[in-house]
Amino acid sequence: MVTHNDPAAEHGFGHSPVAKTILATLASLGGLFCIGIVTGITTAGLEKGSLSIRAGLIGTACLVIGVLLFWQAFRMIRGIFAEPVGKSTRRARMLTVVSLALGVAIGIMLSVGESGRSPLVSGDDISPTVAVILAVCALVVVPVLTLVWFRALDEHEAAAYSIGALVALNCNIALTAAWWVLAKGGLATPVEAMPIFLMTMVVWSAVWIWKRYF
Amino acid sequence: MNNRLRVLRAERQWSQAELGARLDVSRQAVNAIETGKHDPSLPLAFRIARLFDMKIEDIFDDGNA
Structure with missing residues (x-):
């Protein structure tokens, strides 16, 4: 057939x-x-x-x-x-679209620095208003959205997301500890949050996508 | 864990997405279960068994029977 x-x-x-x-x-x-x-x-x-x-x-x-x-x-x-989808899958997809829209909005806000240049590229400061909005997003909106989305996931994707989180957390701990020790030994610059944050996000996403789709 | 999900689905001429919708899981979840990459939880195994009107052990086999 x-x-x-x-x-x-x-x-x-x-x-x-x-x-x-x-x-x-x-x-x-x-x-x-x-x-x-x-x-x-x-x-x-x-x-x-x-x-x-x-x-x-x-x-x-x-x-x-x-x-x-x-x-x-x-x-x-x-x-x-x-494709036919179940109620939970439809809800999870809708929340993913909402999260993407929020990500785009955050990206646009991050692209506007005090001197009109992107803080991500130029290292310019972010205006206090934008900083407060982004902090509220990071502390309230994103966690709530993530929780609601996570509850809508089926068990397979929830497991993929969780395994990704576990691997990313271990990478984060290992890199932070190694960098800090090397910095204390005078062999590296002081630990910086942003590279470790980005590495954590990349590892988390990569493992999550791998476990979900491959 | 081995299972007969793919065969049972094919017998009913359902796509993975159709089966996923009936079980309220994603197409990827159905694919992962069929290929043995993901073992379903007990609640999902019961939903699968009820959908096909079979016993869990008639669909899933841990190889120790």
């Missing part, structure tokens, strides 16, 4: 929502690239008042490829949302 119900047909990486999202993103980028070429050729044609056969053929090919890539991206995204 070769249908979408064929068990063997659902085990490939390309069937996971993450893979579909990555492929859809790549297809969209490819589509944008193709449309960019078409725009460039069209603009050049309008400026010159004529278009060579070669440029016309390339433009047409890029237009066709671009449209096909956008169509593929649309189908992949539609496929993710067309």
Whole structure:
């Protein structure tokens, strides 16, 4: 039986929502690239008042490829949302979207420094108002959102998230301890919070995604 | 732990996502259970058994029977 119900047909990486999202993103980028070429050729044609056969053929090919890539991206995204999902899974997905929106909002706030440059890149101070808003997010909004989201997860994803947290915590402890000892021995600079924080988040996310999707 | 989930699902012509929706778990959870990467909790094992109208031990086998 070769249908979408064929068990063997659902085990490939390309069937996971993450893979579909990555492929859809790549297809969209490819589509944008193709449309960019078409725009460039069209603009050049309008400026010159004529278009060579070669440029016309390339433009047409890029237009066709671009449209096909956008169509593929649309189908992949539609496929993710067309899958039947349970109540808890739908709730967890909705909370993930809310978390992503919050992450984007925090990212935008972090990109505005006192002198108009991003504190993340330039090392500029954050304005006190933005600092208070972000601190409230870190102390209240993110933990509450995480708790509500965690309770909506199925046991498989909850286990993946928990294992990721355990590995990340151990990496955090090991790196912090080693760095602090080396700093005390005069072999390293004093311990900095941000690199360790980022490493913890990367390890946590990597293990979580690995356990969930692979 | 070995299990017959994939076979039982295929017999009913359900996709992993469909089975996941019926059990209120994600498609990835169904896939992980079918491939033996994740052993379901007792409550989920009961939900699976009830869905297929079978006993837990008729679906799951720890190899010691």
